Amino acid sequence: MSELAKDTTEDKVLNGVNVDGIFRAIAIMSCDAGAAKFQFRNRNRWITGGLNRSFVDGFYGACNEHTRETPFVLDNDEPPVLLGEDRGPNPVEQVLHGLAGCITTTLVYHAAARGIRIDEMETSFEGDLDLRGLLGIPGAKRNGYEEIRIKVRIRADDATKEEIDELVKLAERRSPVFDIVSNPVPVKVTVDF
Amino acid sequence: MSELAKDTTEDKVLNGVNVDGIFRAIAIMSCDAGAAKFQFRNRNRWITGGLNRSFVDGFYGACNEHTRETPFVLDNDEPPVLLGEDRGPNPVEQVLHGLAGCITTTLVYHAAARGIRIDEMETSFEGDLDLRGLLGIPGAKRNGYEEIRIKVRIRADDATKEEIDELVKLAERRSPVFDIVSNPVPVKVTVDF
Numbered sequence: 001m002s003e004l005a006k007d008t009t010e011d012k013v014l015n016g017v018n019v020d021g022i023f024r025a026i027a028i029m030s031c032d033a034g035a036a037k038f039q040f041r042n043r044n045r046w047i048t049g050g051l052n053r054s055f056v057d058g059f060y061g062a063c064n065e066h067t068r069e070t071p072f073v074l075d076n077d078e079p080p081v082l083l084g085e086d087r088g089p090n091p092v093e094q095v096l097h098g099l100a101g102c103i104t105t106t107l108v109y110h111a112a113a114r115g116i117r118i119d120e121m122e123t124s125f126e127g128d129l130d131l132r133g134l135l136g137i138p139g140a141k142r143n144g145y146e147e148i149r150i151k152v153r154i155r156a157d158d159a160t161k162e163e164i165d166e167l168v169k170l171a172e173r174r175s176p177v178f179d180i181v182s183n184p185v186p187v188k189v190t191v192d193f
Numbered sequence: 194m195s196e197l198a199k200d201t202t203e204d205k206v207l208n209g210v211n212v213d214g215i216f217r218a219i220a221i222m223s224c225d226a227g228a229a230k231f232q233f234r235n236r237n238r239w240i241t242g243g244l245n246r247s248f249v250d251g252f253y254g255a256c257n258e259h260t261r262e263t264p265f266v267l268d269n270d271e272p273p274v275l276l277g278e279d280r281g282p283n284p285v286e287q288v289l290h291g292l293a294g295c296i297t298t299t300l301v302y303h304a305a306a307r308g309i310r311i312d313e314m315e316t317s318f319e320g321d322l323d324l325r326g327l328l329g330i331p332g333a334k335r336n337g338y339e340e341i342r343i344k345v346r347i348r349a350d351d352a353t354k355e356e357i358d359e360l361v362k363l364a365e366r367r368s369p370v371f372d373i374v375s376n377p378v379p380v381k382v383t384v385d386f
Contacts, residue, residue: 016241021276026328033332036324040286044293046314049209052297054290056282061324062274072282076294081255083214083302089249089265091298091370093233094291097247099380100237101269102284104245106327109276121239131229131254134299134367135215137222140229144372146379153385161386168384174327177284178380179337185374186339187292191361192346193354 017112028062035062050084051077092145095181096125102177103150110170111156116163120155148181210305228255243277244270285338288374289318295370296343303363304349309356313348341374 011020029036038061044054057071076091078084089097100123111118126149133143154164172178204213222229231254237247250264269284271277282290293316304311319342326336347357365371 016244018276022328025276025324026330029325029328030330033323033325036328036330036333038322038324040283040289040320040322042286042289042293042318044290044297044316044318046297046301046311047209049301050298051209052294052314054293056286056290059272059286064274066272066274068272068279072286074282074287074290076290076298078298079252079259079261081257081259083211083218086261089267090233091291091293091295092373093235093249093252093265094267094287094294095370095373096233096235097237097249097267097269098284098287098291100235100247100284101245101287104237104239105243105269105271105284108239108242118239121245123237125235125237127233129231129233129369130226131218131231132222132226133372134369135219135222135229136367137219137229139226142372142376143367144369144376144378148378148380150380150382151385152382164386165384168382172380172382174329174336176322176327176337177288179326179335180285180288180374181378182380183335183337183377185337185341187341187343187365187371187375189343189345189361189365191358192344193357 014112014115015108015118017109019112019115022109022113037061049078050082050090051075051087092127092129095145096127096148099148099150099177099181100125102175103152103171106175106178107154107167107171110174111159111167114163114167116156116159116167118154118156120153122153124151125149207305207308208301208311210302212305212308215302215306230254242271243275243283244268244280285320285322288338289320289341292341292343292368292370292374293318295368296345296364299368299371300347300360300364303367304352304360307356307360309349309352309360311347311349313346315346317344318342 075088077087130140133140268281270280320338323333326333
């Protein structure tokens with residue numbers, strides 16, 4: 001499966017994606033379901049108030065453990081109006097960032113596999129939240145986003161409007177984070193004392 | 194509503210949270226539902242391959258528009274095995290980071306409101322993903338996480354085991370990102386040409 005990452009001069013690259021790598025991945029995972037199993041992880045430490053810090057490092061996938069040379073360090077905080085000091089985006093903003101990245105990467109990779117060159121792509125997001133849910137005040141429909149609206153702007157000079165529309169629909173249908181947000185994920189919590 | 198953010202020397206602070214600020218928010222939002230309405234936003238630009246960049250700046254909440262002095266800039270990328278160059282955590286890892294932050298902040302704020310001092314808190318996350326979903330290979334249960342497992346470690350020397358257990362359950366019940374991940378959020382996509 002390290003074959004997947006191979007980026008030789010012979011490999012075709014489109015949209016900055018190794019297209020032959022995508023087809024190698026599809027070929028390998030089509031006959032070996034185990035190669036498609038990934039496990040992503042995070043470790044987070046509370047610092048004070050709304051400030052906490054995540055360390056993103058190892059993950060399992062393509063039949064191997066992977067580590068980064070240096071873990072990614074990411075901070076959450078809250079803005080002053082939510083009693084924090086704005087030392088990082090807040091957790092619901094982080095979710096929009098993950099959703100943006102996932103839709104974008106899904107679209108760009110699938111476009112590369114279809115031979116469609118993307119020239120530019122921008123997305124913008126709005127999510128409505130009723131804070132009464134978090135605070136336990138009656139009246140909120142729910143605690144999380146009531147709705148998320150996404151605007152996608154794409155320039156792909158060699159593609160038709162229909163091809164672009166179909167790519168956006170494909171990104172919605174295939175994106176892991178789009179699925180996580182749109183459909184229920186079972187979450188199991190255990191407490192260590 | 195700027196009252197909310199006020200941090201005077203008279204205000205009680207516990208766990209780094211302005212406890213009087215929490216009770217002011219509850220009082221205001223209990224009689225004015227409009228004050229509880231928030232809208233968070235994100236703007237993302239694709240760079241190349243799996244690399245894209247989010248700008249997190251303004252949001253609406255507590256009856257006002259808010260901006261940051263400097264927008265937060267966050268990158269998504271993919272590791273080499275997923276054909277990226279590891280210039281940032283990937284989108285499904287970002288979701289675990291948002292979930293971690295939200296559970297932690299929800300717990301710490303509610304503990305402060307209950308007068309419970311938290312001495313330390315760490316969480317760790319695992320999420321199982323079958324990449325066949327993203328790639329459109331038949332056989333995956335779904336495209337996103339099949340399950341997320343969370344381990345919570347808390348030290349709260351003055352609290353009983355029962356109080357800590359109840360705080361963890363409250364965090365699950367109240368956390369916006371826990372709700373977003375556990376339950377379906379309607380997502381509406383429009384394409385601009």
